[in-house]
Amino acid sequence: MAVTFIASSKLPTPWGTFTMHGFFEEETGKEHVVLTMGEIADGQPVLGRLHSECLTGDALFSLRCDCGFQLEAALKAIADEGRGALLYLRQEGRGIGLMNKIRAYHLQDGGADTVEANEQLGFGADQRDYSICKPMLEHLGIKTLKLLTNNPRKVKALEEFGVPVAERLPLQFGLNPHNRKYLATKAGKLGHMLGNIHQAEAD
Numbered sequence: 001m002a003v004t005f006i007a008s009s010k011l012p013t014p015w016g017t018f019t020m021h022g023f024f025e026e027e028t029g030k031e032h033v034v035l036t037m038g039e040i041a042d043g044q045p046v047l048g049r050l051h052s053e054c055l056t057g058d059a060l061f062s063l064r065c066d067c068g069f070q071l072e073a074a075l076k077a078i079a080d081e082g083r084g085a086l087l088y089l090r091q092e093g094r095g096i097g098l099m100n101k102i103r104a105y106h107l108q109d110g111g112a113d114t115v116e117a118n119e120q121l122g123f124g125a126d127q128r129d130y131s132i133c134k135p136m137l138e139h140l141g142i143k144t145l146k147l148l149t150n151n152p153r154k155v156k157a158l159e160e161f162g163v164p165v166a167e168r169l170p171l172q173f174g175l176n177p178h179n180r181k182y183l184a185t186k187a188g189k190l191g192h193m194l195g196n197i198h199q200a201e202a203d
């Protein structure tokens, strides 16, 4: 997959000043962003996050998911370490786009779980393709990651295209009554490593 690096700038945040790198994905026209901090091209494992776009959680304060809480926690963790990278991937709705995610939420309002809703709309449970990360990581000189995620598919995808994951670090934040069922479905049907949440739902 081809991406073109466009430009870098500073991005001050409440947790520290990151460098923001913009990449343009030729095939889809999507504009991806990577926030980095510190020396990341020295070959040592970099604290990293592949964050899939979630307009509702990341920008609109939604409690239906855990995305906004994870985004904030990941940026804080990178700032605390003084070194790391967050890839903000434009894969809204696990790859089905915002309008279809709203359709899926409508079905979930009627009782479907997050996987059933995608399937009722004719989509796979998770349509994300992480291969776009490879050229961005290469451009930034990142060789290996300490990955902040509960999703084993992300670890597998990175290793498949040649970016070893030195360590997986759990990122469990933002559990609330509105996302309890969603998180239990992620654990039960999508393989997310959220042991305590899955257990709580099963009890």
Ligand SMILES: Nc1nc2c(ncn2[C@@H]2O[C@H](COP(=O)(O)OP(=O)(O)OP(=O)(O)O)[C@@H](O)[C@H]2O)c(=O)[nH]1
Binding pocket: 050, 051, 052, 053, 054, 055, 065, 066, 067, 070, 091, 092, 093, 094, 095, 096, 100, 101, 104, 105, 108, 114, 118, 148, 149, 150, 151, 154, 171, 186, 192
């Ligand atoms: N189709 C669909 N997408 C959703 C739904 N809720 C959240 N998303 C999207 O799911 C993506 C985030 O994926 P998650 O499964 O929450 O987490 P993850 O990125 O796989 O795993 P972590 O690295 O542990 O956070 C974002 O693109 C959200 O927009 C939903 O009910 N339906």
Ligand SMILES: [Zn+2]
Binding pocket: 054, 056, 057, 058, 065, 066, 067, 068
């Ligand atoms: Zn979300």
